[in-house]
Amino acid sequence: MVKRTAILFLALGLTPLVPVYSGNGTDAVPFMKVDTGARAAGMGGAFAAVADDASAIFHNPAAMTLADRKGIMFSHAEWLEGIRNECISYVHTSGTDWTFGAGASMLFSGSMKKYDRNGGEAGNFTENEGFISLGAAKNLGDKLSGGLGIKTIYQKAGEESDSAYAADAGLLYHYGKWRFVLGMENIGTKLKLYRNKFDLPAAYKTALAWRVLDPAWITIQLTNRPIGGLSAAMGVEYKLAIRKEDSVYARAGYVSGPGSAAGSGIALGLGIGNTGFNLDYAFTPFGDLGNVHRLSLSAKFGERTKTLRAREANLTPYKRHTTKDRGWQNLKK
Template identity: 30%
Template sequence: MKYKFSLLVILLTISTLSGINENAGTSGFSFLKIKYSTRAAAMGNAYTGLADDAGAVFFNPSGLVQIKNSEIQATYMNYIAGINCGSIVYVHPFSHKFVIAGFSQFLTASETRTLADASGNYIGNSGEFGISNLIIGFSVSRYIIDVLNLGINIKYIRESLDNNTGSAVAFDVSILHQTTNKDLKVGLTYSNIGTQLTYYTDSEFEEKLPQVITVGFNYHPLDKLYLLLDLNKPLDLDFSGRLGVEYKIHEQFCLRAGYKTNSSDWKNRGDLESFSGLSFGLGILFRSYKIDYAIFSYGDLGFSNQVSLGYNF
């Protein structure tokens, strides 16, 4: 029975990914594609099949039911192009079968507004152009049967571009499946299913949300080792793959590395293009505290640094 169920989940995942419309068009609210888990970032954001800490809310909320104690986690990311963003997550298990979480994400950036004449020539500056984004969400994770957990997020999204503001509401739905191989788990997440509530100008310019389907594989052959693979399909972009590894050197210290296959998006024949798509990081556990650090390369666009502080109680 478990074998048949595992096969059904994998076949459903493959058919869902292959059936996506390649002409779905571009989407707005693109900041929804940014993930806020430092542990996952160090592993190339290959985390859908693992999802066993507070960062699960951003990848696979069904994984939250693996958390046994209350947890709070704060994350800060120094993104490229002077963009600053971060998140805070609170996880509360009601039982070993039912867990809830609340989370918030923010992103801010500003740039000097330049003025030009009718010919396009620079004539001076005029204040700053600002961007700010906010997400507030709620997660539920539920144990269904021995081989299956179910999770859902509901999110309120607000984006401000200078003096214009738009908002939306969206859902994420996910499952986490324990296969017949005790060392292998499979996760599946469909993100950003929703609609716009208010518009930057008027309803004629409604922005599509960046819906994404991700399937993740978590292979755990040793107590100290996780090998991770995510297959990612945004409805408005091509497939991409994400590879990750975590190795626990000590009970209180682990190393991580990862790679994103869409690294060519950030290559422009510069000195740093060979590092594009690579990520590295580490995790430190001290009593009830967790500190995670990650660095990710966008080639010649620069590096993104991310740090998280977590507390279990």
């Protein structure tokens, strides 16, 4: 069982054994490649252009401007052999063109046997890693917004530990029912473990989202990592209103490429929610290794604010407007 745990760590790309002993060609804290939040995971990670909730700080800081109310999200991911990921995030709408956010994510991998280069046992090995992120986003016009995030990252591998600092940045452009994203994440300093320095899992993103009629999103996302290569993801989210303020969400996604950490590549998700609360679940199969389950609970509160999302829902792309516009008045109701 212990050896199987080590194999699972290697298969998921979540083990420090890889960077510790392999030198060049690997990066630190690889769990930062994993999708954060059940909604994003259920869409195969193709989420940078539709992240309109409190999890936006993890996926695209510019998307925080899509939030129409303050929000908070708690997320739990149950990986294989007891590996788990816990996250919390918050988005703060200010009533102006500025939106702010914060988030924290931790990976708990428990303890496993440590092996030397010859395959012999060398005691127990424990790893914990995580990061804290702060961000701000601003509407740069009727159709464009930009965001910036900074984060501190921590990794403890056995007796070794270190921290690093990184930045995320993104641009979000929308035209009617289309959204386009350019972004980058984890651009920063290196982590030093066992006398070796390792790059952070940097990534450059391009994403496109299309609102099909009113109840559905179709998204495509390309992610290029200097260490890991290119991955492509596609996701779908369909919203079914069951009562005036209650809805059910069905999601599916697929991701492929060496730069991903999504098992078979298939992802499925479900959600229920209303104007104040959402409960989301995502399922990712890893074949013979087992399955990964994610659960997120999110809440929105406070008054609605005038945001890019509100404009998209109520106004034509070219129209300049104020809060006196009829569309905005309808939204407030």
